[in-house]
Amino acid sequence: METLFALTNVDFAYGPDRPTLSGISMTLDANDRVALTGNNGSGKTTLLHALVGLNKPQQGEIHAFGRQRRTEKDFYEVRLRAGLLFEDSDDQLFCATVAEDVAFGPFNLGWPRERVAAAVDSTLARLGLSHSRDLSAAELSHGEKRMAALATLLAMNPAALLLDEPTNGMDQAHIDVLIQTLQDTEAALLIASHDHAFLKRIARRSLRLENGRIAS
Amino acid sequence: MIGQPDQTRFRFKPDPRALILGVGLWTILFVLMQTPRALALAGGLALILAKAVGASWRTLIRRMAALNALLIFLLPLMAVESFALSAWPWRLAPDRLILFAAVALRANAILILAQGLVGAMDMATLGHALVHLRCPPKLAHLIVFSARYLDLLRHEWNRLYRAARMRGFRMSIGLRTWRVLGALVGGLLLRSLDRAERVLYAMKCRGYQGRFFMLHHFRYTAADAVFVLTLALAGGIVIWLDRM
Ligand SMILES: Nc1ncnc2c1ncn2[C@@H]1O[C@H](COP(=O)(O)OP(=O)(O)O)[C@@H](O)[C@H]1O
Ligand SMILES: [Mg+2]
Numbered sequence: 001m002e003t004l005f006a007l008t009n010v011d012f013a014y015g016p017d018r019p020t021l022s023g024i025s026m027t028l029d030a031n032d033r034v035a036l037t038g039n040n041g042s043g044k045t046t047l048l049h050a051l052v053g054l055n056k057p058q059q060g061e062i063h064a065f066g067r068q069r070r071t072e073k074d075f076y077e078v079r080l081r082a083g084l085l086f087e088d089s090d091d092q093l094f095c096a097t098v099a100e101d102v103a104f105g106p107f108n109l110g111w112p113r114e115r116v117a118a119a120v121d122s123t124l125a126r127l128g129l130s131h132s133r134d135l136s137a138a139e140l141s142h143g144e145k146r147m148a149a150l151a152t153l154l155a156m157n158p159a160a161l162l163l164d165e166p167t168n169g170m171d172q173a174h175i176d177v178l179i180q181t182l183q184d185t186e187a188a189l190l191i192a193s194h195d196h197a198f199l200k201r202i203a204r205r206s207l208r209l210e211n212g213r214i215a216s
Numbered sequence: 217m218i219g220q221p222d223q224t225r226f227r228f229k230p231d232p233r234a235l236i237l238g239v240g241l242w243t244i245l246f247v248l249m250q251t252p253r254a255l256a257l258a259g260g261l262a263l264i265l266a267k268a269v270g271a272s273w274r275t276l277i278r279r280m281a282a283l284n285a286l287l288i289f290l291l292p293l294m295a296v297e298s299f300a301l302s303a304w305p306w307r308l309a310p311d312r313l314i315l316f317a318a319v320a321l322r323a324n325a326i327l328i329l330a331q332g333l334v335g336a337m338d339m340a341t342l343g344h345a346l347v348h349l350r351c352p353p354k355l356a357h358l359i360v361f362s363a364r365y366l367d368l369l370r371h372e373w374n375r376l377y378r379a380a381r382m383r384g385f386r387m388s389i390g391l392r393t394w395r396v397l398g399a400l401v402g403g404l405l406l407r408s409l410d411r412a413e414r415v416l417y418a419m420k421c422r423g424y425q426g427r428f429f430m431l432h433h434f435r436y437t438a439a440d441a442v443f444v445l446t447l448a449l450a451g452g453i454v455i456w457l458d459r460m
Contacts, residue, residue: 003395049417050368052421054417054420056419060331076423079420079421079422079423080423084421084423086414086417086418088414089415090368090411091411091415091417091418092418094361094363094364094365094415094419095364096341096343096344096360096364097432099431099432100430100431100432103429103430103431104419104422104424104429105422105423106430107429107431108422108423108424108425108427109231109423113431116429117431119255120431136367137364138364138367139369152422153422156422156423
C-alpha cells in the first residue's frame with residue numbers, strides 16, 4: 001500500500017526550553033484511518049501542523065507523497081494534497097462568504113472557473129450547506145462553521161485529511177453528517193480528538209501521544 | 217454584521233459597481249460646488265438616494281447629530297470677524313457665515329451619501345465591487361478581510377471586557393480604569409497577531425501564493441445604466457445651478 005506520510009525520529013520545540021515533540025516515528029498510508037489521542041497539551045495539534053510544514057522539525061525526517069520534505073517550497077505540494085482542518089474554524093474561514101472560501105483552494109489548484117463552481121456546489125450540497133453558500137462565517141453556528149471549514153478542504157479532493165478536533169462544538173446532527181462523509185471518503189484520515197464515540201466509528205487504529213512521545 | 221434582506225418592502229438594489237461609481241461622482245461634485253443653494257439641493261438629492269437604497273432614518277439622524285454637534289463647535293472658529301479674546305463680543309461676518317454654511321452643508325451631504333453607500337451593501341460586497349472596478353486587489357482584499365475580522369475582533373473584545381467585568385471592573389474616570397483598558401487592548405492586540413498568523417497558515421494550507429480569485433460575478437442591468445445616467449444628469453443640473 002502507498003505510504004503518504006512517514007516520519008522518522010522527529011523532534012520539534014517551539015522555544016529553547018523543552019521539546020513539544022520528541023522522537024516521533026509514524027506512518028500514514030493511503031486508506032489509513034488513524035485516531036490521534038492524548039491529553040490537552042500532549043502535542044496533537046503540533047504534530048498535525050508539522051505534517052504540512054507549518055512547524056519545521058529541528059531533528060528527524062518527514063517524507064510525504066514520495067519525497068523528503070524540508071523547505072517551505074517542498075511543503076507547497078504537500079499542502080495541496082493533504083487538507084488540514086484547523087482547531088478553530090474562524091482561522092480557516094477568511095473569505096466574505098462560505099462559497100468564496102470553498103472556492104479559494106480549487107482556484108489555487110489552477111482549475112478553470114466552471115470546474116471550481118461545480119466543485120463548490122457539489123461539496124456544499126454533500127455537506128448539507130447549500131443554504132449557507134452566500135452567508136458570511138459570522139452568521140454560521142459553531143457546527144456549521146466546522147462543516148464549512150471541512151468543505152473548503154474536501155473541494156480540493158485531498159489524498160489525506162488531517163482533522164484537529166473535528167467534532168468540537170458540533171451538535172449530534174452535524175456529527176452524523178460528518179461521520180457519513182468521512183466513511184464515504186477515499187482520503188486517508190488522521191484525526192486528533194477526545195471524542196471516543198466518534199473515533200470508534202471512523203478509525204481503524206490509533207496513536208496515543210503522551211508528553212510529545214508516541215505511547216502506543 | 218450583514219443585515220437580513222428586507223423582503224417586505226420594495227427597495228431599489230443597484231449593482232454595487234454602479235452605486236460606487238455614482239456615489240464617487242457625486243462626492244467629487246460636492247467638493248467642487250460652492251454655493252449653499254446648490255449644496256442644499258444636492259444634499260436633498262443625496263438623502264433621497266440614501267433612502268432609496270435602504271438607509272434608515274435612525275442611523276442617518278444619529279450620525280448627522282454627531283457631525284453637526286462638532287460643526288457647532290467650529291462655528292466661532294470659522295464665522296466670526298476676529299476670533300480673539302480682545303475682540304469679545306464676537307461679531308459674525310456675513311461672508312464667512314456663507315462659507316461656513318457651505319462647509320456644513322457639504323459635510324452633511326457627503327455623510328448622507330456615504331450612509332447611502334453603507335446602507336446599501338455590506339463590506340464584503342463593497343470589496344468585491346472594488347476589485348471589479350480595477351481597484352488594487354490588495355486594497356480590496358484588505359477591506360474584505362477587515363469586514364470578516366472586525367466582527368471577530370468585536371467578539372474577542374467583548375469576551376475580554378466581560379471577563380474583566382466579571383472580576384469587578386467598572387469603567388470610571390481614574391488611573392486604574394486606564395490601566396485595565398490598556399491591558400485589555402494589549403490582550404486584544406496579541407490575540408489579533410496570533411489570529412493573523414493562523415489565518416496566513418490556513419491560506420498557505422490551501423495553496424495560497426499571493427493571488428486572489430473570486431467566484432462571485434456581478435451583473436449590470438439596464439436599470440443600473442439608467443441609475444448612473446440619472447445620477448450624472450442630476451449632478452450636472454446641480455452644478456449648473458451652482459455656477460449660475
Ligand atoms: N504557538 C505555540 N508557541 C509556543 N508553545 C506552544 C504553541 N502551540 C502549542 N504550544 C505548546 O505545545 C504543547 C503542545 O500543544 P498542542 O500541540 O496544542 O497540544 P494538543 O493539541 O494535544 O492539545 C503545549 O504545552 C502548548 O502549550
Ligand atoms: Mg490541539
